[in-house]
Amino acid sequence: MSLFVLREKTPPDELVKELGEVFPIEVRKEPKERVTYHDTFDWSLDRAGLTLATTRIGRQVRVALTTTDGRVLDSIAQNTPEFASDLAPAPLPGIVEPVAKHRRLLPRARGEWTGIFISIVNPDGKAVGRLRIRIGTATPSNGEGEIDLAPRIEFFALKGYNAEEKRVTAFLKERFRVKRVKRSEQAAIYDAVGLSPGDYTSSLRLKLDPEAPAAGAAKQIHLGLLRIIEANREGLTRDWDAEFLHDFRTAVRRTRSALSQIRDVFPPDVADHFMKEFRWLGSKTGPARDIDVYLLKIPAYRAALYPSARKDLEPLVRLLKEKKKAELSRLRRCIHSRRFKKLLGDWRVFLEDSEGAEAVGSETGGSETEAPAPLRANTPIKEVASSRIWAAFRKVQKKGSRIGQFSPAEDLHKLRLDCKKLRYLLRFFQSLYPADALDPVIREIKNLQDHLGDYNDLQVQRDALRGFAEEIMESKAAPPATLLAMGQLMGQLEGKQHKERDLFHDHFSRFSRERNVRRFRRLFGPEPDTDAQTPSKRKKR
């Protein structure tokens, strides 16, 4: 199929009329269709080259998935799918689930299309070419404002009728100056309503200048995090899916981490104030996120039990859902509070005020060596970055090497937090270092962090299940079978946790092996100490 768009000024009816004067044609009007285009908040479908569109037909919904190779998989559903798991039949869920995961298939925009289908026939009444004119409007997902689209012409060439195809397309080009395009209907609609797929990602995409003053660079990092916080606000309060809260919460945590780790670049009173406020915000998001985590684990819990015991978990699911509701409304109140709005507002003003950064720097710039806690606002960011990463790495090294066979779980938990800080720093400053040198470093820390994360996660799950079990007992909200099933799960989790604990030594010695230390030192370590150089070496210079 080749695709053209009509210049705005040409009414499609006129095209049909003129086409009919030159070629014998048969015309059929196609009924109006209203198509909703879906994608997750982070555009995972678009990134994977998939298109998901739904069309309401009476009381049913037609679901059309276009795959990367252009195949359209059609199916009829009773309701508009909200998550990949709602899709049916195979292979639809199998294609979408690995891409969208647990994210909601949000309606991103709507299109309303009517069509005119035209067969060009020869004197024998044989079709020698077919075309369809699609006339559409685009509406943003909030339903406000319809935008006319340039009519599209799809030309379907028929095998063995190339000459006719050439004649028709030449006619369209000469008479109507149609333009050949590649863009899909969805892309045209997104464009019209001002959506650009890929405009959200939960990762910081920064390009820092190594020589830039630290204060300005830190502000860039913080602005990136603030963008993530703001972008997730709506989805979080509407509870579209668990990932909004997760990204929101992670960005808040990273903000706190950046405030404390990239030290001495902001005026202390300012840093302290925002630190306090973001700590407050973080504490508000914790409980709701914890519940989300258990809700997401439920399918795995079910699978871990004998089929006959699976339904026994239902009271736990009910309890979690109730708790989620309560925590969510608490969180909503926080998001709508004056304190929250003021925090984001003040923070943005501070971050966007470049004057302030310079003023801060110039006040103390000359006195760096004298002040007890010198502001490093004007130090090149790369210097600050390397020293912070190096310090964080050393801390992990030191704490990890102290962990022995009998160290309490608490020590591993603390080490995990130190790893996380190191990982955040590496993320913030990623763009300052050559990617190929950074990759193995990130891989190493990720490996250790994942291991500690798994271990800690198992501990947390066990503790939480115990807590839930007590609640269920006290409120007599479930039969003993539920507690038995939960007990069974706790047993399994404990077994897994022991296994994970036994692996700590392997993971840590891998992380702290000489080769990896050299890697870190080469990238972030302090310059060789000049005082240690021998006088003779100096003389040689």
Next chain:
Amino acid sequence: MRILATYNFKGGVGKTATAVNLAYLAAMDGAKTLVWDLDPQGAASFYFRVKPRVKGGARKLAKGDLNLGGRIKATDFESLDLLPADFSYRHLDLDLDKAKKPEKQISRILKPLRKEYDLLFIDCAPSISLVSESVFRASDVLLVPTVPTPLSLRTLLQLLKTVRKAGLKGLGIFPFFCMVDRRRTLHRGTADLAEQIPVPFLGTEIPYSSLVEQMGLRRAPLHTFARRSKPALAYEALWYEIGDWLEDGSGYFTKG
């Protein structure tokens, strides 16, 4: 690609009607289907409203340097294509005679199309010749429309003998009764007639119906204008019977 040829020494027995209607049904089932009109009279091409003209014609075809793929025309129906007839096919036999191993020529020239189509229906001219032998060798199945009269049965027996003599063991021969008119006494005893033939008949019979004749007026497969009619339903039943056989084991794609 599986190849089915509609064949009979006799003309006017329903070969073309069968090829056109079955190909249409196969394509509706989603099989990528091609019809090859090998009859110089071009009846199948006529039904699909395609001009019976192939550049190079019989001469190039017999020499084996006809690019068949480039001669294919899309029909008006999804996943159904046609290789039209050409008037020169009336002397295809003579041209083929000059070729090396003429009995393998059809099979050879079809090779490039094997991946592109699931099914090929070859609509043959009513003759016994080098062409038909070459078609037999290429085919998986011969569909033999047979009018229920003693004379037609004699022709069928002759055909079976020819095939046996040529040593075509892998070729399935599927006769079926066609243009069956229950008002005619002879036609009432199709079961008795079938017993005289050493190969089994397909269970489906195509009734005599003026709707089939109308295909010539409308220039379209029967189902496009009389979907629920008796002969249309009979062609469907015939197609199910053959389709089941094709899918049994090796599917459409390989020569079984």
